[in-house]
Amino acid sequence: MxxxxxxxxxxxxxxxxxxxxxxxxxxxxxxxxxxxxxxxxxxxxxxxxxxxxxxxxxxxxxxxxxxxxxxxxxxxxxxxxxxxxxxxxxxxxxxxxxxxxxxxxxxxxxxxxxxxxxxxxxDDLIAANPCRVSGAGSTKRAKPIRPASLAELEAITAAVDERFRPMVLLGAWCALRFGEVTELRRADVDVTSGVLRIRRGVTWLTGAPVVDTPKTEAGSRDVAILPHLLPMLATHLRQHVARGPDALLFPLEEGQNVQLSPHRFRTPFNRAKAAAGRPDLTFHGLRHTGAVLAAASGATVAELMARLGHTTPTMAMKYQHAAADRDRVIADALSDLAVAARA
Incomplete structure (x- = not known):
């Protein structure tokens, strides 16, 4: 010019x-x-x-x-x-x-x-991006998440308030995010087919519930419910969920239709975790537990991506690696038993 x-x-x-x-x-x-x-x-x-x-x-x-x-x-x-x-x-x-x-x-x-x-x-406003701090846009988890064992999961479920038991189990076995499970409504649950339809999530960034569709197309998905959970879920729908397709499965208070916030869930969940000897476990740790168990069952990367709603294989691979690490621990323990038996 x-x-x-x-x-x-x-x-x-x-x-x-x-x-x-x-x-x-x-x-x-x-x-x-x-x-x-x-x-x-x-x-x-x-x-x-x-x-x-x-x-x-x-x-x-x-x-x-x-x-x-x-x-x-x-x-x-x-x-x-x-x-x-x-x-x-x-x-x-x-x-x-x-x-x-x-x-x-x-x-x-x-x-x-x-x-x-x-x-x-x-936009040609600057000659180059001045953000050049190596690795600054990514972070590593300070402490690795330790999945709950089956015994710990059972103990947490037994200790938590009755109306939250299906929530804990769905969070773990179906590997749901907190915002996904707390936005589940009666119409999202097909007990006959054994499927959860994940179509929305709730966030609390403003201090009030904000409901929106998943961030990615992969987040909108159908998740198969484990058969052994179906009777309990059917009972929960009958005894603790209001009538109507829009009734929340896990509202703030029974009879209301306001989403349960992380803050209000913290007290009963902390009490149950302490009773199970796992005060470090977060709700996301339950999702991690379900993902690792799914990987241990033989799920492929693509299957894990579909079940968890991931768009890339990176996270799914992490769960597979965690399952493989756990399998090595089990193998070592079995070997120790075999050696002890021969002694």
Whole structure:
């Protein structure tokens, strides 16, 4: 673009004409070399991020999460910084002090910044994405999840309130997420065919229940119910679930039709876990338990993906590896028994 066809507005005023002239000459050089887009000189991250978020088709829960991450972790540092001034060194320095002790949230916030600036790069506003901190957008679980044994699962089920027993067992044996199981309604359960129809989930990012379809197409799925759970589930539907196809299986209170929140479930679940000697187990740990048991039963990666609602084989492979590790423990224990018998 010829120089006469655009104008450059300085981000600040200058003390002398010489300073202004030097700044303008530098910007023209950078623009001429294709290193800076004139728009990026005056567009702040806050302005661009707001436009970026407004222009995205997102699930309600995802939009809520991004809005929260922007306001709490990104805007305080970057809102007034112009896109052209966000450098790799600045990003690295910011990341070094970001959310200490909260590695998962830290990774997600960094990934959001990287995504937004990646779009700015594709929009030709910046020459390159300045988010270059190796591995910053991913995290490793601090402690591996230890699946519940069958005896522990039985003990937890026996100790939890009666109306929550099917919820615990469906979470484990059907490998459901908390938001999936607490949004199950009478119409989603086909006891005759032995199938759960997972079509929605509930999140609590705003402090109130937000119901939406699964994030991915794979999340919308039919899950076969284990035959030995069907009699208990039929009893639960008869004794604890209100009439009507929209009645929740596990409401906040019986007779209501408000979803059970993680906060309200915490007390009865903690009590049951303590009674079973597994205070460390989370509800997601129950899902992990079901996935590992399914893998141990011989389920293929594709079958695990379908049952758990995964879009990639990565997580399914983790469950298969966990099942293989557990099989090695069992083999070693059996070998010890054999050796002891010969002694």
């Amino acid at each position: 010829p120089e006469s066809e655009y104008s450059i507005t300085a981000p600040d005023t200058f003390g002398t004409k010489a300073q202004a002239t030097a700044w303008l000459a530098k910007q023209r050089t950078l623009i001429g070399e294709g290193k800076v887009n004139p728009t990026a000189i005056v567009t702040t991250f806050g302005e661009y991020a707001s436009m970026w978020l407004a222009g995205r088709e997102l699930k309600v829960s995802t939009r809520t999460l991004y809005t929260r991450q922007l306001s709490r972790a990104l805007m305080p540092t970057w809102a007034d910084v112009r896109l052209a001034e966000i450098t790799p060194a600045a990003v690295r320095a910011w990341h070094a002090t970001l959310l200490p002790g909260r590695p998962t949230e830290r990774a997600h916030v960094y990934a959001l910044l990287r995504t937004i600036l990646g779009t700015a790069h594709r």
